[in-house]
Each structure stands twice: as structure tokens, then as C-alpha cells.
Amino acid sequence: IHNNSLQRSTLVRIPSEFLRRKILDKNIWYVGDSMFHTAQWSSEHSSSTPPLSSIKIWAHLTRVLLDLRYQHGFSLVAGLIGEPKETDDFTLNLVNLILSHVKVEVDLTKPLPSVVEFVRQSGEVVEVLVSYPWLPPKCTHCHELGHVVRNCLTYIPPKAPPASSASVATAFQQKPMKKPVVNMQFVAVKTKVTKASSSSPSNTPVRSPKTVSLPTSPLVPTSLNLDSFTATKTFHPSTESPSDKPQKPSLKR
Structure with a gap:
């Protein structure tokens, strides 16, 4: 190649x-x-594609009479479309008694028929429906058969106009500004409060006593730490109510 x-x-x-x-x-x-x-190569062969005026395509015939389902009968019906060329085994073996396939060479410069009619010797007019499973594409630019517009050699796609600064500024002004969204998550905290018992110490922080310095004595240490001494005194509640007046000292001996 x-x-x-x-x-x-x-x-x-x-x-x-x-x-x-x-x-x-x-x-x-x-x-x-x-x-x-495709063409046979030779020294005088031209590589340019000849103008596409006719092409061989398949045509599907519907409602062909049973007594016309042979080669000569198909040629009579296909001759109303174009020049008949061949048929397939599907048609010759009568696989379908309604549908028939024929290949014809048609003139692409003329519209293809969708219905053909012929008259029998008895004077009966028979209509046969014609459909084409495939047709060559047609360019919408140069109106030639055989290619589409994106493969056309003479087609130049238009350039997109550049956007003006005024339109860009207008579009920017019209665009709403989005407020930032703060994702705040709240967590519920449950605090369990217990009632302090009477014997529990107070929640007030207790300051440690300071060291007190005393005069130097041979019998007394240089520094006295009050932390080493603990004075305890127990109070017994009295069952009797206290008197309102203080008691006088007794003079009896």
C-alpha cells in the first residue's frame, strides 16, 4: 500500500x-x-475522481406478485427504477413472499421513485413499493454526491467572532456574587451536676500556709513550718439550748 x-x-x-x-x-x-x-492502475490513469452521476445501489421491492418472482420478472420491475444488475439468494429462494431485493444502477441526478406501477396484459395496474436501505450522502455546501460538508474540500468553516470587552463586563456585572457559607456545627454537651455531700470538702481552693520565721533560739528550730502541725478540735453539740446570758463565776469555795 x-x-x-x-x-x-x-x-x-x-x-x-x-x-x-x-x-x-x-x-x-x-x-x-x-x-x-477504484480503477485499474495504468501510466495514463488519472487520480482525480470522476463525477458521480450514477451508482449501483440495492432497492427493496414490496408486494411483487408471485408469478413475477423470477429473474425476468424482477428485471421488468427493477427496470422501472434504473438498470437492473443482480439479485440475492434471499430473493431467489423465496425466503420472504412480500419483500424482494434487487441491485440497480440509478441516475443520481434524478429523484428516485418510492412507488412504481406497471400494467399487466389483463389491464390490471400493479403498484410496487420501493425503499432504499442506503443512499450516498450529499454535501450541503457544494451540492455534490459522495461526501458530507465536513469532508468538503471547498468548505471553509466560519470563524467565531471575538467577544467584546463590554459584553464581558456586562456579563460579569450581572453575575450574582455568592456569599461564603460557613459550615458551623454545634455540639450539645451534657453536664452532669451532682450535689456535694456535707462531708465533702469545699470547692474553694485552699491556700497552703506560709512559713513563719521566729527568733533564733537553741531550743527552737530556725524555721517553723506550720504544715507539720495540725490542730484538731472536736465540738460536741449540746442538747440543751444555750442561755442568753453568760454565766457568772461562782464565789463559793
Whole structure:
């Protein structure tokens, strides 16, 4: 395979005589939406694609009478569409008594019929519906058959106009400003309060007593730490109510 990008052509060598003849007979090939024209290479061969005026396509015939379902009968009906070329085993083996397949070479410069009519010797007019499973694409720019507008060599896509600064500023002013959203999470904390018992110490912090310095004496230590002394006094409540007046000392001996 040798590609020529300047002439948009490809030179292919096919050793099989059967495949080479079949490819040349078809003449027009399609891969996706791209068309390929095949021809036998020679020193005088032109790489330019000839104008596409006719092509071989399949046509589906509906309601062909049973007594016309043979090669000569199909040729009579297909001749109303174009030049009949061939049929397939699906049609010859009568797989479907309503639908028939025929290949015809049609003129693409003329509209293709969707219904054909013929008159029998008895004077009966028979209508046959025609549908086409595939048709070559048509360019909407150059109106030529065989390619679409995105593959057209003469089509130049328009450039998008640049956006003006005024329109950008207007669009920026019209755009609402979003307030920042602070995601605050609140956590409920349960505090268990217990009633302090009478014997428990007070919650007020107790300051430790300071050290008191005394005069130097051989019998008294230099410093006296009050923490080492603990004075305890027990009070016994009296059952009798105290007197309002203080008691006088007794003079009796």
C-alpha cells in the first residue's frame, strides 16, 4: 500500500484475481461517510475522481406478485427504477413472499421513485413499493454526491467572532456574587451536676500556709513550718439550748 497525500490517492496491490475483479466491478466504495473510487492502475490513469452521476445501489421491492418472482420478472420491475444488475439468494429462494431485493444502477441526478406501477396484459395496474436501505450522502455546501460538508474540500468553516470587552463586563456585572457559607456545627454537651455531700470538702481552693520565721533560739528550730502541725478540735453539740446570758463565776469555795 502506497499513500499519495498530495493527490489524495492510494495504490494497492491485490494478488487475488477474483478479489481484484470484484473490487473493480463495484467501482464506488464507502467507508463510513467517505467515498472511494477504484480503477485499474495504468501510466495514463488519472487520480482525480470522476463525477458521480450514477451508482449501483440495492432497492427493496414490496408486494411483487408471485408469478413475477423470477429473474425476468424482477428485471421488468427493477427496470422501472434504473438498470437492473443482480439479485440475492434471499430473493431467489423465496425466503420472504412480500419483500424482494434487487441491485440497480440509478441516475443520481434524478429523484428516485418510492412507488412504481406497471400494467399487466389483463389491464390490471400493479403498484410496487420501493425503499432504499442506503443512499450516498450529499454535501450541503457544494451540492455534490459522495461526501458530507465536513469532508468538503471547498468548505471553509466560519470563524467565531471575538467577544467584546463590554459584553464581558456586562456579563460579569450581572453575575450574582455568592456569599461564603460557613459550615458551623454545634455540639450539645451534657453536664452532669451532682450535689456535694456535707462531708465533702469545699470547692474553694485552699491556700497552703506560709512559713513563719521566729527568733533564733537553741531550743527552737530556725524555721517553723506550720504544715507539720495540725490542730484538731472536736465540738460536741449540746442538747440543751444555750442561755442568753453568760454565766457568772461562782464565789463559793
